[in-house]
Amino acid sequence: MAEAHLNIGGLDVVLSGGDSVSLAMRIPGMRVFESRKSEVGTPSMEIRLDCSDLRPPTSGFRILHEFDIVDGQQRCHFGVDVDGTYYYTFDRHGLLRYREGEGVDIAMEGDMSALRFALWTAYGMMGVRMGAVPVHSSVVVCNGQSVMCLGESGTGKSTHTRLWLENIEGTSLLNDDSPIVRVDGDEVRVYGSPWSGKTPCFRQEHYPIAGLLRLEQRKENTIRRLGVVEGFTALQPSCPPCFAHEERCLDLLVEFISNVIERVPVYRMGCLPNADAARLSHDTIIG
């Protein structure tokens, strides 16, 4: 049996199984997060791969959300079985099961893209119970602090962070798709991750968050700080969509968002794709 140890979002992740463990470790960026064996007492996530005896859910399975993965090539169903077990079913490539407190079991054939998605899903299901959530965003670091750009696909998150890199000295990119935000006591930090979209930016680094910035395309550059309710609506759509479809996950997610927006300012920005936009958000958030 093969085993690999990772540290993602400051949490230990243990992968075990057969051939899929080495396939997982060949996912671009994954090796950056490899760690030594977990120390006793560190919160950890167990992900078991190649669970060939994993049974599909019963006829009482309730589908709560369905969506396409891997650029629309596969249909995925998320739901809960009668005993409270969570399942993701992938139409061609298998099954992911999560039972509260028992880790995740995955039975999936050798498809790297689908496995990459399954690991992200597994991380999210366990992470939200440990205060660590993947947040769809593009993140820059400047003077030891981070700014997370949020927004619908195509809004210009990556464009905005690129404008920071080009126009604001001392800026670097932490992640371009799905970094991990972790609430740990009174601290909220963003961690690089192996999930960075099409940009190969995989950093085992973490930073305090100076601001969350929800972007919208507008004909002029404007920015304003949001209150609690608007802050919630700015962050929630950038968290894993399945959580909004299941009560227990949603309770945990709302607690997470509440903890984040109590500690981190949230802004809404209307912006053009120009240097002034980057300067305005920089001067407002970092000063």
Place this chain on the structure above:
Amino acid sequence: MRINEKMKVRTVAGENIVMIQGVEGTDMTRVVALNESALLLYNKLLGREFEVEDVVRVLTDEYEVNEADARKDGEAWVADMMKNGLVV
């Protein structure tokens, strides 16, 4: 009418909110924030059939407000709640 029990009030950083399910596939979240009196009405009327009269009674019992004002506020609350699917 009744409070829609499928929609749950949640506390976010001290605010009481209800999430309204948006259209599938859009990256939009709509929430309704309940102020103190809206939350009081919600909690008092949860789990039973009620009419505008019951809303008015809660308001006149709990606040120093005359019946005409309570009726106006109560009707506005019912209209708002219905518009957002929180009362069905």
